[in-house]
Amino acid sequence: MVYKYVHGGDIYSVQANRPGDYLDFSVNVNPLGLPEAVKAAVAAATEECRNYPDPFCRELRAALAGWEKINWDDIFCGNGASEIIFRLALAIKPRKALLLAPTFADYARALQTVGCGIEYYDLRAETEFRVREDYSAYLTREIDMAVICNPNNPTGQLCSKAFLKRVLAECREKNIFVLVDECFMDFTDHPEKYSVREYLKDCPNLIILKAFTKLYAMAGIRLGYALTVNRDVLDRLKLCGPDWAVSSLAQAAGICALRQEDYVQQSKLLVQTEREFLIRELTALGLKVFGSRANYIFFLTEGVPDLSQKLLAKGIIIRSCADYLKLNPCFYRVAVKTREENRTLINRIKDVIQHESRAGCD
Template sequence: MIKHKDHFHGSDLEKIEQIYGIKKEEIVSFSANVNPLGVSPLLRTALSEQIDVITTYPDREYTSLRKCIAEYCGTEYENVIVGNGSTELISLFIQIEHPKKAMVIGPTYSEYEREISLGGGTTLYYPLREKDNFRLDVDDFISHLNESIDLIVICNPNNPTSSCITRTEMRHILDACKEHDIYVMVDETYVEFADNMAEISAVPLTNYYNNIVILRGTSKFFAAPGLRLGYAITGNRDLIKSINTRKNPWTINSLAVVAGETMFRDTAYIKATKDLISSERARIYRTFQKSPDFKVYEPSGNFMLIRILKDDLTSQDLFDRAIREKMMIRDCSTFPFLDNKYIRLCIMNPEDNDRLLACLLR
């Protein structure tokens, strides 16, 4: 198991406040990968007007919420499971599948490895290569699969590389995993930010494959990490039954139900988010492409990975430079296969993006 040294997560603003003496309210976090539009006005109104729902228990089956999610994702509501954030569902899935050996495509989110380890399993990493611009070589990846592996974990688009796997490529992976009796867990936390989401999302594949589960949440795209509303989609009804049997009742509170039924139908907010991220991502990407001091990798999510090319500059240097100007980026030296020459930043509002560009490119 790879040992991750302490680092600042996008939610660690209290630590930053203590160490740097900057009030957390004054920090613009380019590290949390959360929608810069914040909570939508429609959601704010819905929650305030329906506050009385907390006086009753939510529907134990969450049928209305699941139907809303299914409509949003283009699937059947019977294929949807809701949880207290996607982290609860990751934990439940791993507890049920109980993989002895898992393969994770990395560098990526460390929670997968942690949950596999807690379940007594071991994790192998298949590294995305810098020479391939951190895009997956599907044929080479498939050649590394065998019967000793129980589970594959894929973050798509991947964090922190922002690279993606198309649905066609995912089909090849699922076919190969079928041959070796391997289950595939796909984390689509960032897929809604992608310009080519229709070519990336694996949701339609759940109609044909029973060895895939897709995880999503509302923390990033809907700017609601404190809501703790996540969901999973799978066509494997046996898995759904197992998760629902093990899952505690009412892990989704009544306000989260109201929020979910509002946000997934908030078409104006969804369009505004996609438009903002798409235009700003393209602008920032082009700007870094012109700099001789950085190499930027083509992003699909609402964030991008950047390699520092200057010999006398490290990720910690840039983190310190930005935080002293009340902006927080991610030092990627703690990710597997990355070092102190990589940073990650997410897309914020244009004026904040301009400030960060001026800070990093000077």
């Protein structure tokens, strides 16, 4: 089997093959960038690098407990959300799991490492890639684990709290673990209407996944965490990987990031404004936008083949969704960035469309 990288953000390969300056819309991180205070905290933490990091992330978990309004004993910290997904697969070792299609690739990759069979619930373009009420029919007694990305990546569609409450109740009755990935939840409007955090205390089968990667633009630092009241799962997570998965630098970055309240509010306002701008402009260009309730836009373009390659030639990197299950090369995802960067993207897409239109008339 040949390994293939299937995520956005690999600007290194792009520059290795075609050196130059690029605007990278393929990775969905905060357009404001890493907060200055966090940079300073990381620099200061280098003074302690001679010591091993705290294996229990005590100070970080205490800060997260205040942020999430839960008990600090219900928090597990890891080397990014993806690392925790792989740990969960090893900790739970489900025999069969139910995944959405399309959704984030690492759920399937992690589950396959433990020999887990996978069933897929297809999201359909004709219903705007939303999870439908018939989802419950797929929660059979054979399923050990269900994974719901909320908002979903790459579609940006949300599941309501009421819907998820019904799913959680049904899964608890059938002994099904439920992983709800809320890594992009902080970018949605009114996240309290969609997050299932308040159900944690009554749902030992619930695990919520979150990360610092997106909201604080910390993709290179690698810091994520899981929330659950299930003590057995928490203990198994600790056993399924090294004790020092979270570096001293990452812990310092996370502790400092949670204090940046003004930055968070400014970020949410910017993303909301620029998300609306991109949706409006892409629609005006004749592209079909779906969902897109977080800090990325998911759209379909037909009649413009190889859009990502044509934009690459113009210094723009976007995420082709051709390698997502159930999607074809006409689907793309772009990050929400600053107004200047977003205008550049729109203008470059407009140039490609106009060129294709002229070529079609020749």
